[in-house]
Amino acid sequence: MANIISDETIEYVGILAKLELSGEEKENAKQDMEKMLDYIDTLNELDTAGIEPMSHVFPVQNVFREDVVTNGDGHEETLKNAPLQKDNSFEVPKTIG
Amino acid sequence: MTKQYETVIGLEVHVELATKTKIFCGCSTAFGGAPNTHTCPVCTGMPGSLPVLNKQVVEYAMAVGLAANCRITQVCKFDRKNYFYPDNPQNYQISQLYLPIARDGFVEIEIGDTKKKIGIHEMHMEEDAGKLIHDEWDDTSLVDYNRSGVPLIEIVSEPDMRSAEEVMAYLEKLRLIIQYLGASDCKLQEGSMRADVNLSVREVGTTELGTRTEMKNLNSFKAISRAIEGERARQIELLEEGKAVIQETRRWDDNKEYSYAMRSKEDAQDYRYFPEPDLAPIVISDEWIARMKEQQPELRTEKLERYKSEFKIPEYDAGIITESKHMADLFEATTAICGKPKKVSNWLMGETLRLMKERDVEADALKFSPENLAKLVELTEAGTINSSVAKEVFEQVFAENVDPDKYVEEHGLKTVNDDGALQEVIAKVIAENPKAAAEFKGGKEKAIGALVGQTMKAMQGKANPAKVNEMLRAALK
Amino acid sequence: MDIMSLTAVELGRKIKEKQILVKEAVEAAFAQIEAVESDINSYVTLDKEGARKRAEEVQRLIDAGELTGPLAGVPVAVKDNMCTEGIRTTCSSKILENFKPTFTSEAVLNLEKAGAVILGKTNMDEFAMGSTTETSYYGATKNPHNTNHVPGGSSGGSCAAVAAGECSYALGSDTGGSIRQPSSFCGVVGLKPTYGTVSRYGLIAYGSSLDQIGPVAKDVTDCATILEAIASHDTKDSTSVKREDYDFTGALVDDVKGMKIGLPRDYFGEGLDPEVKAAVQRAVKVLEEKGAVVEEFDLGLVKYAIPAYYVIASAEASSNLERFDGVKYGHRAADYDGLHSMYKKTRSEGFGAEVKRRIMLGSFVLSSGYYDAYYLKALRTKALIKAEFDKAFAKYDVIIGPAAPTTAPELGKSLSDPIKMYLGDIYTISLNLAGLPGMSVPVGCDSKGLPIGMQLIGDCFKEKNIIRAGYTYECATGKEYETMAMGKEA
Ligand SMILES: [Mg+2]
Numbered sequence A: 001m002a003n004i005i006s007d008e009t010i011e012y013v014g015i016l017a018k019l020e021l022s023g024e025e026k027e028n029a030k031q032d033m034e035k036m037l038d039y040i041d042t043l044n045e046l047d048t049a050g051i052e053p054m055s056h057v058f059p060v061q062n063v064f065r066e067d068v069v070t071n072g073d074g075h076e077e078t079l080k081n082a083p084l085q086k087d088n089s090f091e092v093p094k095t096i097g
Numbered sequence B: 001m002t003k004q005y006e007t008v009i010g011l012e013v014h015v016e017l018a019t020k021t022k023i024f025c026g027c028s029t030a031f032g033g034a035p036n037t038h039t040c041p042v043c044t045g046m047p048g049s050l051p052v053l054n055k056q057v058v059e060y061a062m063a064v065g066l067a068a069n070c071r072i073t074q075v076c077k078f079d080r081k082n083y084f085y086p087d088n089p090q091n092y093q094i095s096q097l098y099l100p101i102a103r104d105g106f107v108e109i110e111i112g113d114t115k116k117k118i119g120i121h122e123m124h125m126e127e128d129a130g131k132l133i134h135d136e137w138d139d140t141s142l143v144d145y146n147r148s149g150v151p152l153i154e155i156v157s158e159p160d161m162r163s164a165e166e167v168m169a170y171l172e173k174l175r176l177i178i179q180y181l182g183a184s185d186c187k188l189q190e191g192s193m194r195a196d197v198n199l200s201v202r203e204v205g206t207t208e209l210g211t212r213t214e215m216k217n218l219n220s221f222k223a224i225s226r227a228i229e230g231e232r233a234r235q236i237e238l239l240e241e242g243k244a245v246i247q248e249t250r251r252w253d254d255n256k257e258y259s260y261a262m263r264s265k266e267d268a269q270d271y272r273y274f275p276e277p278d279l280a281p282i283v284i285s286d287e288w289i290a291r292m293k294e295q296q297p298e299l300r301t302e303k304l305e306r307y308k309s310e311f312k313i314p315e316y317d318a319g320i321i322t323e324s325k326h327m328a329d330l331f332e333a334t335t336a337i338c339g340k341p342k343k344v345s346n347w348l349m350g351e352t353l354r355l356m357k358e359r360d361v362e363a364d365a366l367k368f369s370p371e372n373l374a375k376l377v378e379l380t381e382a383g384t385i386n387s388s389v390a391k392e393v394f395e396q397v398f399a400e401n402v403d404p405d406k407y408v409e410e411h412g413l414k415t416v417n418d419d420g421a422l423q424e425v426i427a428k429v430i431a432e433n434p435k436a437a438a439e440f441k442g443g444k445e446k447a448i449g450a451l452v453g454q455t456m457k458a459m460q461g462k463a464n465p466a467k468v469n470e471m472l473r474a475a476l477k
Numbered sequence C: 001m002d003i004m005s006l007t008a009v010e011l012g013r014k015i016k017e018k019q020i021l022v023k024e025a026v027e028a029a030f031a032q033i034e035a036v037e038s039d040i041n042s043y044v045t046l047d048k049e050g051a052r053k054r055a056e057e058v059q060r061l062i063d064a065g066e067l068t069g070p071l072a073g074v075p076v077a078v079k080d081n082m083c084t085e086g087i088r089t090t091c092s093s094k095i096l097e098n099f100k101p102t103f104t105s106e107a108v109l110n111l112e113k114a115g116a117v118i119l120g121k122t123n124m125d126e127f128a129m130g131s132t133t134e135t136s137y138y139g140a141t142k143n144p145h146n147t148n149h150v151p152g153g154s155s156g157g158s159c160a161a162v163a164a165g166e167c168s169y170a171l172g173s174d175t176g177g178s179i180r181q182p183s184s185f186c187g188v189v190g191l192k193p194t195y196g197t198v199s200r201y202g203l204i205a206y207g208s209s210l211d212q213i214g215p216v217a218k219d220v221t222d223c224a225t226i227l228e229a230i231a232s233h234d235t236k237d238s239t240s241v242k243r244e245d246y247d248f249t250g251a252l253v254d255d256v257k258g259m260k261i262g263l264p265r266d267y268f269g270e271g272l273d274p275e276v277k278a279a280v281q282r283a284v285k286v287l288e289e290k291g292a293v294v295e296e297f298d299l300g301l302v303k304y305a306i307p308a309y310y311v312i313a314s315a316e317a318s319s320n321l322e323r324f325d326g327v328k329y330g331h332r333a334a335d336y337d338g339l340h341s342m343y344k345k346t347r348s349e350g351f352g353a354e355v356k357r358r359i360m361l362g363s364f365v366l367s368s369g370y371y372d373a374y375y376l377k378a379l380r381t382k383a384l385i386k387a388e389f390d391k392a393f394a395k396y397d398v399i400i401g402p403a404a405p406t407t408a409p410e411l412g413k414s415l416s417d418p419i420k421m422y423l424g425d426i427y428t429i430s431l432n433l434a435g436l437p438g439m440s441v442p443v444g445c446d447s448k449g450l451p452i453g454m455q456l457i458g459d460c461f462k463e464k465n466i467i468r469a470g471y472t473y474e475c476a477t478g479k480e481y482e483t484m485a486m487g488k489e490a
């Protein structure tokens, strides 16, 4: 079954992913996604009923840290690569009106 | 308005846990601090950094879950909640959706004499976001990640509450449970306990739920209460006008006492949750649960009972003292030092409550130490200072946590026990108040009061009134 | 004697024996880089000053007897998705053009402890998304064996640098074949360890549940030696596994008598270039002659690995790459109108086409209403694929197939048809889903002189089996490849 990706869907996914695509990019994205989803749909040939989804390959479990402070004042390193900063903070466009 | 409406409320309560370090890194959780000083690559989302879970977070979450009668999820996992916002350095929050640590619990609240169970749907662990400071003059906001990665538990109730009063009782109950467990200080003013309110209204008698809204940004019990009233009224008005309530998130503005919709095309609320691949699952054994149950500290009701039986203090007093874990701790520590529970209780029930009310201080914010309160009890008991001086000293202990021994010494407040000096003053007072002296001698018992008062005044309060009374009587015989 | 034609272990030995100074090794590498880099473009960033200073320091430590390991003083190149403190780390993306990490990744720290001297950072497909190293913002890397061809990817820079003698060995990362496939195309040995063996701390994530760092080297001995240096249990990485045995060089044994080798029929079927097929079969024969027991078998579900992989990898990538938003580091658009405009402009300018393609796909498959149909379906498929391998490894010690269906394609021929490009990962990708170790070993060249790689696949934590098989093959045949450094010897 061929997947059809609408303009609205591309628009919506662009909002989720915070990507602004040009008209041409949008067309390409639609086609790419349709083809990929058709390809991915081959997975539907597999009967996976009753199969537990596997997110981790190994039975690694209960990996913990103790509650001990190990880090000191990190502001210099934290801000080292900041594109814009002020008062030891990252500066961004105003977030509320 | 002819129709009767019922308000249906569910709460999402966020509680910052009292760990020393953040949930996924070794940065301090201490409140305050210059911007971005409590940060590292992990809690600022630096490329290549990876989270490692703080075990204490799991144990606090389990403790709260068990105390709220929940079922612990024995294989639990973290998930990523994806959304772009600058207070969230990775642009995803590590939280739990599919397998939260606890489910299906309840707490019991009391309104007057009626008891009611409020269901807990689930409880999950997650990381807090950083802080945004908005510049008034500039069109910018500043981001501070000191709070980013502070551990939270989110407690999601069932829609079981019907009024602001029940909501307050529920929050109060949660606060007491969590404080007693030591899992959080639950300070609303510092944001360590916050609530989002899900509210809908429906006609009385109907069973179907109405469309609900979610209100965020509620930072005090007062704000929550006002927001509930405001939103209830807004929704009823809409229904009365034949309009529909829209399911949406609204932001409460406590200054304007109004909530407004947070609607933007750019915040499509589609969080694309999926299992966090950077963290291993948590497997909680029966033994671990048993251990946590065993370690559970005395909760409020148990403590209240013990105060009555062990310390012989009245139910009413025990009730007030245990309403705040901090005050209960003060009571027990002071008693342990001076061994006089009833006297300690009197100080807390009397002067402490009076000053708290007068100065608008919360019990959790009391600053004085048990050592200093114990000293004050001992000074009074030994007769070193009299009760009115003691009250004066206590004000200083309450405000500044001064050392009563030193304070009394430095300000010369000790009761004068030099009989000779007192004798002299008494003689002088009798001489200066012949009328009162004569009246007393003439059998008017009350007249002694004026003479005691004059003597105390002359002694600048540093005498034992009982002794003054006794010596005056002797002198007037 | 040409320093750059020595293997890492040979060079390390000569440095230890004072026949070569660390400084000389480093200068030899820079001389070769000078000579060929304009043709190859293996590096995004060179750290000449740092490397020279470090060479002095390492020499002092060697002289003082404090550094005695086999890699002390040997120059290395590091893929540009591993953080290096103070050295620009770009992931070959514009969005990280000026990013200088404040810490060094654990694998690189482990190498430094072993006395490595880092020459610079190697080119790659942007954020490791690609199979040709053509999606780099800093220009494509060329195959040293024929500069009209790609080196493979995404660790194309690391593999080309080793093949061209621009370093003695390199680190790569492998999410769907990104070490093994370019190693095969460049005629070098590349190993992807069992998931959890090398710490991912400091590796800029593409698909977190699939990513693994591994060595790229001139021979199997180097590969095992490097793996031994970089593997560790790291408490900073919650997916790091504490292994019982880190003695990978202990498996350098010239003997496969009785070793059971399985050949999956599906790995030798349709779509496989006949020259590649013949070369791999010839190599298997060599192992058989050395006493291995070889058998063909049916490995199920081979064709489902790629679609499952693209769902999982794209989903994880869409989330992992959300942090690149212009707030904390990296590129920020110059003009924007408000917060969301800043996000969108920054990311749209900063990411290349292939990265955007995968972010879009990943965001879509996780979006409301599609999660079960795509993401959970892929995770279930992953479980089935893992079970297929478990079944196979109950019978075989090692599974062998090609590393890629073809030799290196020509430049500019792959990106226009993504699905066709993705199909090139058919033999490598399932190992990442199942967490298995795999190694590509050169087994000759095709008629155009382009290298062919044989892929040795082991069960989880059984790197020793593939190292042993690879080493035995090498001992029997001599090295089947020539580095460009050797070829161009003055
Ligand atoms: Mg939450």
Ligand SMILES: [Zn+2]
Binding pocket: A071, B022, B025, B026, B027, B038, B039, B040, B041, B042, B043, B044, B149
């Ligand atoms: Zn931190």
